[in-house]
Amino acid sequence: MNTFLLRSIAFFILTSTVFISCEEDDPNESVAKGEIALASVITSPDGMSGTTYLQLIEDLTPATYDNSVAFPFTMSDQFVMRGEDIFILPFAESNLIRKYTRNADKELQETGQLSLDDNSAATAIVLQSSTKAYVSIMGRAKILIINPSTMTKTGEIDISAYAVGDGCPDPSQMVIRDGKLYVALNQMVGGYYAATDRAKSDVLIINTATDEVEKMITEETTGMSQATRPIDCKQIFVDENNDIYLITMGAFGAQPGHKAGILRINSGETVFDDSYNFVLNDAAIEGESNFSNMFCFVQYAGGGKLYATLIIPAYWGNPVSYLEDRVCIAAEIDLYTKTIKKLGLPRSNSYNSVGIYNNKIMFGLTTDNDNGFYTYDITTGEASSSAIIKTTGMPMAFRHFGEMY
Amino acid sequence: MKSEQRFIITLLLLITAISGLSAQTKVTGVIRDAKTKEPVIGANVIIKELQKGTISDGSGSYKFVLPRGTYTFVFSSMGYESQSKKITCNKDQTTLNVKLKESITQLDEIIITAKSEAREVREQATPVSVITVDEIQGTVSNVSELLTKTSGIKIRSSGGAGSAQRISVRGLEGKRVGSFINGMPINDQSDFVSFNDIPLDLIERIEVYKGIVPAKFGGSAVGGAINIVIKEFPPKYIDVGYSLQSYNTHNATLVFKRNNTEKGYEFGGGGFYSYSDNNYTFSLNDPDYDIKNKKRDHDAFKKIAVAGNFTAKKWWFDEIEFEPVYISTKKEIQGITENIQEAVTYSDAFLIANTIEKEDLLIKGLDFDFSLAYAYTIFKYQDKSMQRYNWDGTTYEPVTILGGEIGTTPNDSYNQKHTILQKTNLNYIINENSSINLNGVYNYAYGIPEDTLKDAVIGYKSNFNSTMNSYVSGLNYELDFFNHKFTNSATIKHYYYSVNTTLIDIYSHDHEEKPHDLNKSDFGFSNAIRYRFTPEFLVKASFAYDVRLPSENELLGDGFITVPAGDLEPERNTNVNIGFMYDRTNVKNNRFQFEINFFYTYLENMIRFTGSFLQSKYENFGEMESRGMDIDIKYDLTSFLYVYANGTYQDLRDARKKEPGSSEDNPTYGDRMPNIPYLYTNAGFELHEENLFGGINQESKFYFENSFVEEYFYNFEQSVHQKKRIPRSITYNLGLEHSFKNKNIIIGLQVNNITDEEMITIFNRPMPGRTAGIKLRYIIR
Incomplete structure (x- = not known):
């Protein structure tokens, strides 16, 4: 019996020890503080998922930043800066809009959440006031009206009647001008493309006083289609002349007859400017022998200068590799002369971004040699020879608090 | 082609080199109960002079191949008097049948113990775990639950019965792990048959090979292999089973077998029916979703299988077997982050298999196994709802004007496939100390996919017929030294693979269809040694350098999104x-087993599915390194108490030094690979007693199981704020089994996860909490 008892005790000790494991680490809740929000993405080994890390940094002092104190989000989340707030919009891997606010200590804090219906795919948020904002819901054919201070829903606008080809017009980026909300529509049918036989661009105009749709305007002469890329909030903007410019996707260059480019709605007008169209697919690029067929990300800097990363399809490999193929060039676009100039920066894969910091354009590039934000000085025309702000992961967003655009 | 020629020449040279034959005798026999004439299963047969033994199989049969000479055979079994017989082996073949008499006294423990097939497998030079019939029978469980209690193994499920599962062996999972039933590969038929479809009562044992996949299985796998060995039932047998578990889960099985001894025919048949509503409630523990307390109401699973069997044992071959099988499955698709109410999959498989076995084919010592199987399968994926559903039941527009609930297009696919699988195995025992095994597996698949609904939405045909051929050949040479103390097992494998299909480029405006042909070949080799210090204690060491060929869908995609x-x-x-x-297992079957393994793995050219908003594809993306150990203890503390424990630590690390196509350092180099468990243990005990409640020929068993999995990260761990984790889980199961009439009537009860622990094995795919089940089984022998 004693032997049995000893054996039992020995076995108990043996089996019990395997269940003892370290206590969970007490996470260090420290966060970075600063004037700039930057995001970088690291993919998981499965290649399908990953994490985007958002953190604040002080300035452009050359440095390499890890993600140890960054806030993690999904790979498809979009970061929209409005004043001291950063709204994180869920596209495909979340159903929560989250609001982070920079506090008096210049630290980011989560200050609100709003739960959305499944498959909402929020693509844009614009603020009419501190208590009223519009959120475009690409997956549900509606524009939500929310109170951004309390992060509560106060209403919604059904826009399914403006769908062409299916039941949802796929609202994308938005901008408010003179009491009207301009909603760019993607009009996708099956997958992410517009109907093959409909190479047109639609914008919905909503009266912000009544929250009723006034009309949908359509540009149908140039072949430009699918107004604004859903994951780039800067692809529609109002310039210093109160004109609206918007970028078209052109079915990612994959549909015959569909083109990418730039359209304009002049100040005081609610129709497209027939006299202005800028088709990217047909435009020569100074310093680049190949043509482009898509704007990846853009940043307006004033004075008619638009900075962008452009996809050059000639640089896709065979087979295509989204990580290894350096298909994007950094470019300066003159909206007034409709010319494009390639900048002296290395090519990036399609995980890139464009931002602005005072008089510097910040190109987030994933290049053959480094990952991070290169600078292009608007006033001197000088480009950095390497990434000034090096990121751990691919640079996906750069937002400077207080910038006009 | 040159490498193939070299391979064939190498084979010929090796076969020529083993032409020196030595004289041997094959001794076979059947052990029966002297009174009832029933076969005695599991009886020890020991050859005194050689210190060698075996155990009689399900039909009471045993077999030895011995050098010529005179030997003393000792036959023994619990409850019988032992018998000794001396015979002289001077012919090619000798039969030695015995009848054992019942004994009222217990056998004394003897030093030499015979080995069951399970133990023989465990003692192979390659790393392998074996789940024996003792651990299987009676439990209200399934194969996955048994496997996941094994060291080095984790089964990760997306839900309840019929849900998708990922088998991981020491952290390598998916297509890297080979799946076999009786040595036949089933990886490519995962839509139609899975391990959990096999009723536990039909299983003799489960072999889990870790790191090295034996050449005899063919196929291409690098992480390991799982082989389920089906029981050989007695010639006359009826077995009926039924179980009822939580969430309206039913399983019914029937097996019968009859024989005509005179003509050497055996007829058998059987089937099973499985159904589950899987309607448990779940919540997501995900910082990106606010989804709580949703009831799964579109997750029903139904499967029915019918099989027949005809075996002839007197048609020149030792055994010729024909087996037709039909399997039909319907599975509703349950939404997790969205409410899915109509999408469903159907799969039907028609299969006919033929196996032939012949020992001493043409020359003595050459055993021949041949199998040929043809399968016709139909897989249907229907997602054509004209509305989508909110969680409250209200509806909204489908994904396209032609319908669809999931993704970006509707689907009404009808994918047919014709598959032929042929396997030949030649095993030649050169002499008492060496044997050679040549194995070839040919696989042909002709796929005919169709999805007119999807094509109508995207505007062009997206799926095309494809033909795939593969041939995997392996040669194994096993050599014993020092009176069987030292064994060396060397294997070389050659792989060939070809595909013919049509592809389209969705980036081109005309979506031109282009024929696409490719073929690939490669090789692998391994060597395993075993040294036996004592009959109980041995050391194993192995090295493998092997490949896994890309699968058909990895190479070809789906013609549209992939x-x-x-x-x-x-x-x-x-x-x-x-x-x-x-x-150390004595004649009373009391065992003490202890095994510890240390392993190192370096995986290169890992294949992953890389996503994009427009298209996805499979790609090679880099390296992964793994170090670890697993430990396994099984111990019969007393005649009525059995305890076990095992644990696995597998430290998988990202070994990519640079970013893809860049000189930039990889930020996750050296980091633990995410979404893979790295520390898990199992432990439990079992109390068993005969006639505990009086009566005769009854046996009671009570068992308790514990499982622990340490928390692990869903993505690479980079930030202190990272919250996406698969939480630590500690679960306990309880079970009770009682049998009557010498295990001819068995009742089992089991409660899993008695503390109702939150169970997640795949991120955002919650498992059921506490479940209970009852099982009845009736056997007529």
């Missing part, structure tokens, strides 16, 4: 294992 990747390289794995094993 683009082809014709340049995919095979995954290359280097595996080193060293293990120590102590196994």
Whole structure:
């Protein structure tokens, strides 16, 4: 019996020890503080998922930043800066809009959440006031009206009647001008493309006083289609002349007859400017022998200068590799002369971004040699020879608090 | 082609080199109860002079191949008087049948113990775990639940009965792990048959090979292999079973067998029916979703299988078997982050298999196994709802004007496939100390996919017929030294693979259809040694340098969202294992088994599915390194108490030094690979007693199981704020089994996860909490 008892005790000790494991680490809740929000993405080994890390940094002092104190989000989340707030919009891997606010200590804090219906795919948020904002819901054919201070829903606008080809017009980026909300529509049918036989661009105009749709305007002469890329909030903007410019996707260059480019709605007008169209697919690029067929990300800097990363399809490999193929060039676009100039920066894969910091354009590039934000000085025309702000992961967003655009 | 020629020449040279034959005798026999004439299963047969033994199989049969000479055979079994017989082996073949008499006294423990097939498998030079019939029978469980209690194994499920599962062996999972039933590969038929479809009552044992996949299985796998060995039932047998578990889960099985001894015919048949509503409630523990307390109401699963069997044992071959099988499955698709109410999959498989066995084919010592199987399968995926559903039941527009609930297009696919699988195995026992095994597996698949609904939405045909051929050949040479103390097992494998299909480029405006042909070949080799210090204690060491060829869908994609990747390289794995094993099992079947293994793995050219908003594809993306150990203890503390424990630590690390196509350092180099468990243990005990409640020929069993999995991260761990984790889980199961009439009537009860622990094995795919089940089984022998 004693032997049995000893054996039992020995076995108990043996089996019990395997269940003892370290206590969970007490996470260090420290966060970075600063004037700039930057995001970088690291993919998981499965290649399908990953994490985007958002953190604040002080300035452009050359440095390499890890993600140890960054806030993690999904790979498809979009970061929209409005004043001291950063709204994180869920596209495909979340159903929560989250609001982070920079506090008096210049630290980011989560200050609100709003739960959305499944498959909402929020693509844009614009603020009419501190208590009223519009959120475009690409997956549900509606524009939500929310109170951004309390992060509560106060209403919604059904826009399914403006769908062409299916039941949802796929609202994308938005901008408010003179009491009207301009909603760019993607009009996708099956997958992410517009109907093959409909190479047109639609914008919905909503009266912000009544929250009723006034009309949908359509540009149908140039072949430009699918107004604004859903994951780039800067692809529609109002310039210093109160004109609206918007970028078209052109079915990612994959549909015959569909083109990418730039359209304009002049100040005081609610129709497209027939006299202005800028088709990217047909435009020569100074310093680049190949043509482009898509704007990846853009940043307006004033004075008619638009900075962008452009996809050059000639640089896709065979087979295509989204990580290894350096298909994007950094470019300066003159909206007034409709010319494009390639900048002296290395090519990036399609995980890139464009931002602005005072008089510097910040190109987030994933290049053959480094990952991070290169600078292009608007006033001197000088480009950095390497990434000034090096990121751990691919640079996906750069937002400077207080910038006009 | 040159490499193939070289391979064939090498084979010929090796076969020529083993032409020196030595004289041997094959001794076979059947052990029966002297009174009832029933076969005695599990009886020990020991050859005194050689210190060698075996155990009688399900039909009471045993077999030895011995050098010529005179030997003393000792036959023994619990409850019988032992018998000794001396015979002289001077012919090619000798039969020695015995009848054992019942005994009222217990046998004394003897030093030499015979080995069951399970133990023989465990003592192979390659790292392997075996789940024996003792651990299987009676439990209200399934294969996955048994496997996941094994060291080095984790089964990760997306839900309840019928849900998708990922089998991981020491952290390598998916297509890297080979799945076999009786040595026949089933990886490519995962839509139609899975391990959990096999009723536990039909299983003799489960072999889990870790790191090295034996050549005899063919196929291409680098992480390991799981082989389920089906029981050989007695010639006359009826077995009926039924179980009822939580969430309206039913399983019914029937097996019968009859024989005509005179003509050597056996007829058998059987089938099973499984159904579950899987309607449990779940919540997501995900910072990105606010989804709580949703009831799964579109997750029903139904499967029915019918099989027949005809075996002839007197048609020149030792055994010729024909087996037709039909399997039909319907599975509703349950939404997790969205409410899905109509999408469903159907799969039907018609299969006919033929196996032939012949020992001493043409020359003595040459055993021949041949199998040929043809399968016709139909897989249907229907997602054509004209509305989508909110969680409250209200509806909204489908994904396209032609319907669809999931993704970006509706689907009404009808994918047919014709598959032929042929396997030939030649095993030649050169002499008492060496044997050679030549194995070839040919696989042909002709796929005919169709989805007119999807094509109508995207505007062009997206799926095309494809033909795939593969041939995997392996040669194994096993050599014993020092009176069987030292064994060396060397294997070389050659792989060939070809695909013919049509592809389209969705980036081109005309979506031109282009024929696409490719073929690939590669090789692998391994060597395993075993040294036996004592009959109980041995050491194993092995090295493998092997490949996994890309599968058909990895190379070809689906013609639409998943683009082809014709340049995919095979995954290359280097595996080193060293293990120590102590196994003392006496004649009363009381055991003390202890095994510890240390392993190292370096996986190159890993294949992953890389996503994009427009298209996805499979690609080689880099390297992963793994170090770890697993430990396993099984111990019969007393005649009525059995305890076990095992644990696995597997430290998988990202070994990519640079970013893809860049000189930039990889930020996750050296980090633990995410979404893979790295520390898990199992432990439990079992109390068993005969006639506990009086009566005769009854046996009671009570068992308790514990499982622990340490928390692990869903993504690479980079930030202190990272919250996406698969939480630590500690679960407990309880079970009770009582049998009457010498185990002819068995009742089982089991409660899983008695503390109702939150269970997640795949991120955002919650498992059921506490479940209970009852099982009844009736056997007529």
